[in-house]
Amino acid sequence: MSSVTRTISALLGACALAACGGHTGANEGAAAPTPASAQGEAAAIAKARADSIRYPYTAADVHFMQGMIGHHSQAIAMASWAPSHGASASVQRLAERIINAQQDEIATMQQWLTDRRQTVPEAKAGPMKMMMNGKEQEMLMPGMLTAEQMHELDLARGPGFDRLFLADMIQHHKGAVSMVQDLFGTYGAAQDELTFKFASDVNVDQTTEIARMERMLTAFSLEHRAQ
Amino acid sequence: MASVFRARRQVVRATVVRRSALPIAVGLLLTGACAHSTPSAMAGDGASPKVSMSATAPNPDPRVGLKAGLMDAQEAVWNLHVLSRTQPSPKFMGITNSDLAFTGPYAIQGSYAGYQVWDISNPSHPALKTAYYCPASQSDVSVYKNLLFVSGEGLTGRIDCGGEGVKDTVSKERLRGLRIFDISDISNPKNVGNVQTCRGSHTHTALVDPKDPDNVYIYISGSSRVRSPNELPGCSSADPNEDPNSALFRIEVIKVPLAHPEQAAIVSSPRIFNDLTKPARHGESEVDKAESAKEVAEAKAKGGFTATIFGEEQVLPSRFVKPMLDSAVKARGGTGEPTAADSAAVRAAIPGMIAKMIGPPPANPNAGPTQCHDITVYPEIGLAGGACEGYGLLLDISDPAHPKRLDAASDSNFSYWHSATFNNDGTKVLFSDEWGGGGQTKCRATDKHEWGADALFTIDNDKLKFQSYYKMPAPQTKFENCVAHNGSLVPIPGRDVMIQSWYQGGLSVFDWTDVAHPKEIAFFDRGPVDSTRMASGGSWSVYWYNGVMVSSEISRGLDVVELTPSAFISQNEIDAAKSVKWDYLNVQGQRKIVWPPSFALSGAYLDQLERSHGLAADKIAAARAALKSAEKASGSARSTALTQLASQIDADASGSSDGAKVQKLSESVKALAAGE
Incomplete structure (x- = not known):
C-alpha cells in the first residue's frame, strides 16, 4: 500500500507542473448595470464573475477529484454492508452517515469535473485506471482496501464486523486525509476556491470521523477486555 | 441599481396590525394580507414573492416548490417583513459573501473578495460606504472600537491584498491568519497589522475582557493544513507527544493592545482538548x-x-x-x-x-479535536462555547489568555460542531452541526431531522445536558446547500428566541424557551439559485442588530428583515426587542441583553402571561388598562399610577402559575415608576 501511495503522490506532483486550464483571476470591477435591464445583467455579471474568478486549476486538482470519487465509492460500499452484516446500532448510524455524506460529495466532485470538461469517473469502488509511463494501470488511491481486505470485511459478522469496519474505515479515511495533504502540498494546487473549500471539508470531516472511530474502537476494546 | 430591485421585489406586502398581536388578533392577520399592484415594468415575470401570515405554521409549507433564480427567485415569508434586498457592489458581484459584524450605523460584510461596509441607518435602503478589495477566505469579520479584524485561511490570501493568488507551496507573500484594520475613517480603512498563524484563521472571536480595558483578545479557530515551518517559522504538524510546539490540538490567543494594534501577537496556545476520551454518543432522550x-x-x-x-x-x-x-x-x-x-x-x-x-485497544486512545471551528465567548457570565470538530466544549474564560475546559459533549448524530449560542441567562447553549461544510444539501426530505441540525443543551453546574435537536423544518431541493449555520438571539424579553441561517434553506426564527421542544415561529426563504444544478448560495449568517435582522446572502447580497406581529410574537414584544441598542456587535462575542424600562416591556410580559394563561384574564385586563392610563399620564401622576399597579401585580402574584414572569412584570413596572 505505501509504495502505491508514494507512486500516486509522485504522479500527482508530476501532473501538477502542467496547468490544465482556467483563467487567471479577473479582479477588475465590472461596470454597473443599467437599471432598465439590471436584473438580467446582474445575474450575467455574477455568473461571469463566478466563472472568471476561479484561479487556474491544475492537473493535481483534477486528479484529486477523480481519485476521490473512487475512494468515496469504496467507503460507501463498505458502509452499505453494516445492516446486513449485523453491525451494532452505533456502527450502523456511523455507516449511514458515511453513505449520506460521501454520496453527496461524489455529486459535488462530478459537478466540478463536468464544469471543467474533465473526464468524470463513474462512482465505482475498484481501483482507478491511470496512465503510467504511457501504459494504463489500475491503482488504488491511498488508504483504499485491497480486494483481500474487502473480502475479509464482507465475511465478518456482528462485533467482528464492527471491529474490522472501524479499523478499515480509519485506514480508508486516513488515506483521504493524506490525499488532501498531498494536494495542498503541490505547487499551484487548491487555488481554485471550490477545490480549497471541498478539500478542506473532506479533511476536517474525515479527521473528525477518524477521531470518533478511534474513540469507538478504544471504548469497544476496553469494555470487552474488562469483562 | 438597488432601488430598482427593491421596487420589483416588494410587490406583495402583508398588512401589519399594530398593537394587537395576541390570539384575538389572529383573524385580522389572516385576512389582513393584501397584494399591492405589480409594477408594470416587471409584470409577468412570475417572481412575485409568496407572503403568508398565520397563527399556525402554514400548511402546505410555502417554502416547498419555490421558483429558482439568482436575483429573481420566488420567496416565501412568514411573520417577517423583508425591508431590503441589496446586491453586492460591482467588484464583489459573484463572489462569496461571508460573515457580519456591526459598529454604529454600519454592517460590515465579509466576502472572499474582501469586505463591504453598509450604512444601515435606513434599513430599507442600505448604502454602500466602503468596498475594500483584499481577497481571502473566509474573511470572517469582527470589530472593536476603531479596529476591524478579518480572518484569512485559504492558500491564495496575499499580504499585499492582491488577487493573483499564491502558487508556491512556501511563500513569503502568503497571508494566513488575522488582518487588522484601523477604521477610524471607515471610508478609508488602513491595514495596521497582520498576525500570521500556523493554520490560518477560518474564524475568530473577539473577546473583550471586562477587567482589561487596554487590550482585546482574539481566539483563532481553524482546522486547515498546518503551514510549512519554512513559510512561518515554528509551525509543526507533528504529534504533540513528539513536538510540544505542534500546531495541532490547540487554539491560538492573540492579544491586541488597543493603543498599538501593530504590536498584536500570539500570547498563548491553550491545549483545551487534552484527555478527551468520551466516545461519540447520541444524546439520547x-x-x-x-x-x-x-x-x-x-x-x-x-x-x-x-x-x-x-x-x-x-x-x-x-x-x-x-x-x-x-x-x-x-x-x-x-x-x-x-x-x-x-x-x-x-x-x-x-x-x-x-x-x-x-482485539487490543488502538494505539492512540486520546485522539481529540485538533482545533475548533468557532468559539462563542460570553464574558459577562465567564463562559465560552467551543465548537471543536467532534465536540462541543464548555470553557471557563475568566482568564482570557488561559481558557479552561469545564465540560465536553459529543453526539453520534453530529458530524462537525460548528458554533455555539448561549441564551441570555447563560442557562442554555445551542450548538450547530455544519455537516458537509455548508456546500452540501442536508435538508432534503430524506435527510434526518437530527442530522445537520442544532443540539440544545442546558447548563447545570458547569455541565452540559442534552435536551433536543432543532432543524429548519421545510424540505429543500437537491440543488440547495442547506445545513445549520450562523444566527443570533432575538432580544424578546423573557423568552429565548433565535434567528438562524440555513444557507439556501433560508432564515428560520424559533423559540427555544422550552428547550426540549423548540418551535419555529417565522421564516424567510428563496427558491434555489439555479433550477438545474447545485449552485452555492443562501444566507451565511443572520444577526439581530438594533431592531432589524441583517442577513449576509452568499450570492445575492445583503438582506434586512424585521419581525411582524403574530400569534407567537406581539407588537409589545417586538417594540421591547427594538428598545435594545448597541454601539457595536460581534455575535461570537455574545453580549448580555438588558431591556430598558418601557411600556412595551411591561406590555410584553403581560402579553406573555396572557399567552401562557399565567394570570387570570380579568387581572390581565385590569393591568393593561392601568398601564394604558399611566402611559397617557405624566409626571407624578404617572409615577403614582405605576406604583399602584406594581403593588396590585405583587398582590396578584400569589395566584399566578408563572410567578417568575409576574415578578419580571412587577420589576419592569417599578422601573418605569422610578423613571429609570
Missing part, C-alpha cells in the same frame, strides 16, 4: 432510552442473546450467535438443537468471544 431498553428486554424474554457494545446493551444477530451454539453442541459431542445448557455456555462465553474478536 428518555424516550429513546426507554425504547432501546424495551427492545433488549423483549429479545431477552424470547431467549435472545445480547452484549454490551459501545456502552449500549444490544441484541446480537442470530447469524452471529448460531455458529457459537452449534459449536457448543459439537463441543459436548452432541447433535441437533442446542439445549438450555448450551445456551448458558454460549451466554457466558460471549463477552470473552467479543473481546477476542475486537
Whole structure:
C-alpha cells in the first residue's frame, strides 16, 4: 500500500507542473448595470464573475477529484454492508452517515469535473485506471482496501464486523486525509476556491470521523477486555 | 441599481396590525394580507414573492416548490417583513459573501473578495460606504472600537491584498491568519497589522475582557493544513507527544493592545482538548432510552442473546450467535438443537468471544479535536462555547489568555460542531452541526431531522445536558446547500428566541424557551439559485442588530428583515426587542441583553402571561388598562399610577402559575415608576 501511495503522490506532483486550464483571476470591477435591464445583467455579471474568478486549476486538482470519487465509492460500499452484516446500532448510524455524506460529495466532485470538461469517473469502488509511463494501470488511491481486505470485511459478522469496519474505515479515511495533504502540498494546487473549500471539508470531516472511530474502537476494546 | 430591485421585489406586502398581536388578533392577520399592484415594468415575470401570515405554521409549507433564480427567485415569508434586498457592489458581484459584524450605523460584510461596509441607518435602503478589495477566505469579520479584524485561511490570501493568488507551496507573500484594520475613517480603512498563524484563521472571536480595558483578545479557530515551518517559522504538524510546539490540538490567543494594534501577537496556545476520551454518543432522550431498553428486554424474554457494545446493551444477530451454539453442541459431542445448557455456555462465553474478536485497544486512545471551528465567548457570565470538530466544549474564560475546559459533549448524530449560542441567562447553549461544510444539501426530505441540525443543551453546574435537536423544518431541493449555520438571539424579553441561517434553506426564527421542544415561529426563504444544478448560495449568517435582522446572502447580497406581529410574537414584544441598542456587535462575542424600562416591556410580559394563561384574564385586563392610563399620564401622576399597579401585580402574584414572569412584570413596572 505505501509504495502505491508514494507512486500516486509522485504522479500527482508530476501532473501538477502542467496547468490544465482556467483563467487567471479577473479582479477588475465590472461596470454597473443599467437599471432598465439590471436584473438580467446582474445575474450575467455574477455568473461571469463566478466563472472568471476561479484561479487556474491544475492537473493535481483534477486528479484529486477523480481519485476521490473512487475512494468515496469504496467507503460507501463498505458502509452499505453494516445492516446486513449485523453491525451494532452505533456502527450502523456511523455507516449511514458515511453513505449520506460521501454520496453527496461524489455529486459535488462530478459537478466540478463536468464544469471543467474533465473526464468524470463513474462512482465505482475498484481501483482507478491511470496512465503510467504511457501504459494504463489500475491503482488504488491511498488508504483504499485491497480486494483481500474487502473480502475479509464482507465475511465478518456482528462485533467482528464492527471491529474490522472501524479499523478499515480509519485506514480508508486516513488515506483521504493524506490525499488532501498531498494536494495542498503541490505547487499551484487548491487555488481554485471550490477545490480549497471541498478539500478542506473532506479533511476536517474525515479527521473528525477518524477521531470518533478511534474513540469507538478504544471504548469497544476496553469494555470487552474488562469483562 | 438597488432601488430598482427593491421596487420589483416588494410587490406583495402583508398588512401589519399594530398593537394587537395576541390570539384575538389572529383573524385580522389572516385576512389582513393584501397584494399591492405589480409594477408594470416587471409584470409577468412570475417572481412575485409568496407572503403568508398565520397563527399556525402554514400548511402546505410555502417554502416547498419555490421558483429558482439568482436575483429573481420566488420567496416565501412568514411573520417577517423583508425591508431590503441589496446586491453586492460591482467588484464583489459573484463572489462569496461571508460573515457580519456591526459598529454604529454600519454592517460590515465579509466576502472572499474582501469586505463591504453598509450604512444601515435606513434599513430599507442600505448604502454602500466602503468596498475594500483584499481577497481571502473566509474573511470572517469582527470589530472593536476603531479596529476591524478579518480572518484569512485559504492558500491564495496575499499580504499585499492582491488577487493573483499564491502558487508556491512556501511563500513569503502568503497571508494566513488575522488582518487588522484601523477604521477610524471607515471610508478609508488602513491595514495596521497582520498576525500570521500556523493554520490560518477560518474564524475568530473577539473577546473583550471586562477587567482589561487596554487590550482585546482574539481566539483563532481553524482546522486547515498546518503551514510549512519554512513559510512561518515554528509551525509543526507533528504529534504533540513528539513536538510540544505542534500546531495541532490547540487554539491560538492573540492579544491586541488597543493603543498599538501593530504590536498584536500570539500570547498563548491553550491545549483545551487534552484527555478527551468520551466516545461519540447520541444524546439520547428518555424516550429513546426507554425504547432501546424495551427492545433488549423483549429479545431477552424470547431467549435472545445480547452484549454490551459501545456502552449500549444490544441484541446480537442470530447469524452471529448460531455458529457459537452449534459449536457448543459439537463441543459436548452432541447433535441437533442446542439445549438450555448450551445456551448458558454460549451466554457466558460471549463477552470473552467479543473481546477476542475486537482485539487490543488502538494505539492512540486520546485522539481529540485538533482545533475548533468557532468559539462563542460570553464574558459577562465567564463562559465560552467551543465548537471543536467532534465536540462541543464548555470553557471557563475568566482568564482570557488561559481558557479552561469545564465540560465536553459529543453526539453520534453530529458530524462537525460548528458554533455555539448561549441564551441570555447563560442557562442554555445551542450548538450547530455544519455537516458537509455548508456546500452540501442536508435538508432534503430524506435527510434526518437530527442530522445537520442544532443540539440544545442546558447548563447545570458547569455541565452540559442534552435536551433536543432543532432543524429548519421545510424540505429543500437537491440543488440547495442547506445545513445549520450562523444566527443570533432575538432580544424578546423573557423568552429565548433565535434567528438562524440555513444557507439556501433560508432564515428560520424559533423559540427555544422550552428547550426540549423548540418551535419555529417565522421564516424567510428563496427558491434555489439555479433550477438545474447545485449552485452555492443562501444566507451565511443572520444577526439581530438594533431592531432589524441583517442577513449576509452568499450570492445575492445583503438582506434586512424585521419581525411582524403574530400569534407567537406581539407588537409589545417586538417594540421591547427594538428598545435594545448597541454601539457595536460581534455575535461570537455574545453580549448580555438588558431591556430598558418601557411600556412595551411591561406590555410584553403581560402579553406573555396572557399567552401562557399565567394570570387570570380579568387581572390581565385590569393591568393593561392601568398601564394604558399611566402611559397617557405624566409626571407624578404617572409615577403614582405605576406604583399602584406594581403593588396590585405583587398582590396578584400569589395566584399566578408563572410567578417568575409576574415578578419580571412587577420589576419592569417599578422601573418605569422610578423613571429609570
